[in-house]
Amino acid sequence: MLRIEGLTAEVDGKPILKGIDLEVPAGEVHAIMGPNGSGKSTLSYVLAGREGYEVTGGSATLNGVDLLGMEPEERAAAGVFLAFQYPVELPGVGNANFLRTALNAIRRGKGESELDAMQFLKLARARLKELQMSEDMLKRGVNVGFSGGEKKRNEVLQMALLRPSLAILDETDSGLDIDALKIVADGVNALRAPDFSALVITHYQRLLDYIVPDKVHVLMQGRIVQTGGPELAKQLEASGYASVQAAA
Amino acid sequence: MNTVVHSGAEGFLHRFEGLRARLPGQRLAWVQALREAAAEQFRVAGFPTRRVEAWKYTDLRPVSDAAFDEALTILGDGDTLPAPRGERRAVFVDGRFREELSQIEGASFAIGSLAEELPRLEGRLGALARPAEESLVALNTMLFEDGLLVTVPTGVAGGVLELCSLASRSERPSAFHPRHLIRLESGASLTIVEEASGPEDTRYLHNPVFEIELAEGAVLTHARIQREGVKGFQLGTVYARIEAGATYDNFTLNAGARLVRNEIHAVLAGPKSACHMNGAQLLRAGQHADTTTVLDHAAPDCASRQTYKTVLQGKSRGVFQGKIHVHQVAQRTDGYQMNQALLLSPDAEIDSKPQLEIYADDVKCSHGATVGALDADQLFYLRARGIPEAKARSILVEAFLQEAIEGVTDETARAALESAVAGWWEKEAA
Structure with missing residues (x-):
């Protein structure tokens, strides 16, 4: 389970997270919703360990392990996966090679044996099929020349291969048409298991029609101001964030 | 008479005086004339200094200040040849052909030692090299002892030929100046994989000159791997003349040496010929690598591509100078040049100087340079x-x-x- 207590963080000396308290029990999917600038992406970067996001207080643990003191690669090995809002293009790096290097790094971190090229290909093909993705994706440079939808599907493919215990989906729905959205949602739903939890960060309710969360949290001005069930998302869609702000 | 003698030149001129009677071709009047003229040119010009525009970013004082002896070849246990990559290889140790280390039998074309064939090379040796313009080429012309001689006949696919250059271990700094002559007749093809290496604990100067002639429709791939020892210097000059429909594909990897200059002069001499000059420079602290290309588009409908990448660590310095000269006759030229550097250290430095001179009006020519972390x-x-x-x-x-x-x-x-x-x-x- 992910446990965040009193988390504060700043970027360029400016406080963004002002005391986050949040628990995502194993097996659950939670959504974080909020207006632009509320700190949603900052929270995901802080949990993944990006440079430039300075934690000034509080704690974040995954299954009892302190995340905040670790390097990004150590967090990944500990089970954290960040699906990027804007997946990065890596020209000159083949997607297959990248996926295998990442998978083997994580397996090594977990004390599992590494996969050779054939074993990896077999696994990757199976996951591609589940995600209705072309094998052609493996041959191309990482995200190079991918459409917005392909980039997001590539994120889900990585997630399906790396099998994290905590997935953070940072506005994965942005720029997706409805078909791609369903495929991405199916990919996340397929991972649902008692030892998997997810934090779905989104501005809109739309994605939550397909990935139905156990809980919805509203993040505003660096704090969680309201928590509820899936119906809260629908309510926000109807009345907007201003109503929450007025109530808070 | 000009009495100016530049720093560093004296030792080599003195050496030439002592060796001239023993250098190959001493009985051939034309060889002697070449050497004498080159000696005079080198005596006047000396090692280029940074006051010379083409050497603005590369300081040769570490070379000109050192005293080099003639190489006394002793191969030790630590001197190893790279594993074979093809069926045929020509091995040179300290610039001299070593038949017992080479594998040249069974080739469908002529491979051999330049020194042995010298009597038959009048008009060919020196046809492209310009010792009057490049004083290191004058130095090479004055003192060359040997080199690779390759002639691929009309229509013959020559396959892969390795050219291994090895510097031997020695206590005193040594210098060698091989002259390599490569000619592909019409429609012939060849791939040369060249690897230059040397011991890490020996100071030496490797000063090779290539003269490459590609007749109509010939295709030469020339992959050069420079991993000289960390105390070594390589100052290399390549001349290539590319006739109609022929292709010269050069890739130079600079991954060794304390200081290296990779200078290429290519002339697209016939219509629809092509020249690719690509390369990578991988530099660690204390290393200096300079790639300088001069490309002449001297015929219409030719294409040229240049992509050079430099990776710099620690206090290292990379240089790229690329000049493209499009002559008036060279209509419909398609030229591209890109030079990129990746600085992995705040102490590293890259200097980049692209130069386009275009005298034709129907030309597509672009160049670019980027530097980043x-x-x-x-x-x-x-x-x-x-x-x-x-x-x-x-x-x-x-x-x-x-x-x-x-x-x-x-x-x-x-x-x-x-x-x-x-x-x-x-x-x-x-």
């Missing part, structure tokens, strides 16, 4: 997927180099270059 977003993306930082950095550096290497279409050549780059990284990680 590793991309923080890319690095974080890799690390967020569990890839440790050092590995993530190496992935990004290899990707940076990939664009230049993937342009090499010959598989043997590309594999050799890729493994040399990987070898450099392994050493880096160690």
